[in-house]
Amino acid sequence: MEQIFGICRVSVAPMRSEPSDRAENASQLLFGEFVEVLEQLEKWWYISAEFDGYKGWIDFRQLTLIPLKEYLKAKVTIYLAPAQALNALIDPQGNKLYLSPGSNLPNFKASECFLNNQKYEVLFTPQNPEWTDINRLISTASFFLNAPYLWGGRTFFGIDCSGFVQNVFKLNGIGLRRDAWQQAEQGKTVDFLQEVVPGDVAFFDNEEGKIIHVGIMLNNTEIIHASSKVKIDPMDNQGIFNAELGKYSHKLRIIKRFI
Numbered sequence: 001m002e003q004i005f006g007i008c009r010v011s012v013a014p015m016r017s018e019p020s021d022r023a024e025n026a027s028q029l030l031f032g033e034f035v036e037v038l039e040q041l042e043k044w045w046y047i048s049a050e051f052d053g054y055k056g057w058i059d060f061r062q063l064t065l066i067p068l069k070e071y072l073k074a075k076v077t078i079y080l081a082p083a084q085a086l087n088a089l090i091d092p093q094g095n096k097l098y099l100s101p102g103s104n105l106p107n108f109k110a111s112e113c114f115l116n117n118q119k120y121e122v123l124f125t126p127q128n129p130e131w132t133d134i135n136r137l138i139s140t141a142s143f144f145l146n147a148p149y150l151w152g153g154r155t156f157f158g159i160d161c162s163g164f165v166q167n168v169f170k171l172n173g174i175g176l177r178r179d180a181w182q183q184a185e186q187g188k189t190v191d192f193l194q195e196v197v198p199g200d201v202a203f204f205d206n207e208e209g210k211i212i213h214v215g216i217m218l219n220n221t222e223i224i225h226a227s228s229k230v231k232i233d234p235m236d237n238q239g240i241f242n243a244e245l246g247k248y249s250h251k252l253r254i255i256k257r258f259i
Contacts (some may be wrong), residue, residue, distance in 0.1 A: 003036065008030060009062065013028060038075060052175065052176070089209060105126055119233065129171075129229075146231070154166070162182075162224055165183060173259070183203070184253075188257045189255070202216075202235070203256065206251075
């Protein structure tokens with residue numbers, strides 16, 4: 001099969017677990033994210049996201065096909081700054097397209113970006129972090145406070161725990177994988193909670209030992225994470241204490257450092 005590549009041309013596109021509008025929303029693509037098409041089934045295409053290798057089904061009408069040479073430029077896109085939550089583009093048809101933080105601007109030049117030679121007018125000044133600063137990373141995480149929890153979500157209007165962590169680090173120039181258990185395989189282990197520095201990432205498991213939750217440490221006693229919404233909770237060696245429930249909600253498994 002000839003290799004086929006594409007790029008997300010809508011603000012946010014659901015990646016389904018099965019080729020159906022009723023299927024689980026496993027993840028999401030944001031505008032400007034690149035994919036490789038692995039299988040085509042009528043309107044549903046099975047794709048692999050370039051950014052994190054995550055696979056799922058997407059309605060092909062939410063993609064613009066691109067040649068291989070454009071796909072290989074994927075890692076030189078410009079990331080949106082988190083403060084630009086609802087900045088917009090003007091698409092080739094003259095319509096305004098609002099973007100979520102973490103979207104990409106492929107082939108960005110001056111005030112324009114291009115999807116396979118289709119010009120989009122950029123109505124804001126993007127930022128592209130060249131290094132990771134802890135204060136900026138924590139500020140990025142705090143920007144998402146109160147964003148509602150959504151399984152498979154990666155935007156300010158609905159985000160899950162691993163999508164939150166992934167997007168915060170993406171906005172600071174660091175690529176993490178999609179699911180919590182995959183992220184737990186990356187980074188350097190922090191042996192003790194007392195050694196935590198802001199920006200470290202804590203992972204939590206269930207009774208079977210499976211990693212099921214993740215959040216970003218603000219210090220060695222507080223964590224920001226997506227659970228019902230993005231919020232800050234107290235934490236100790238046992239795990240996260242949920243004041244609303246009056247009990248521990250997540251059991252600490254491991255802490256990793258990515259910076």
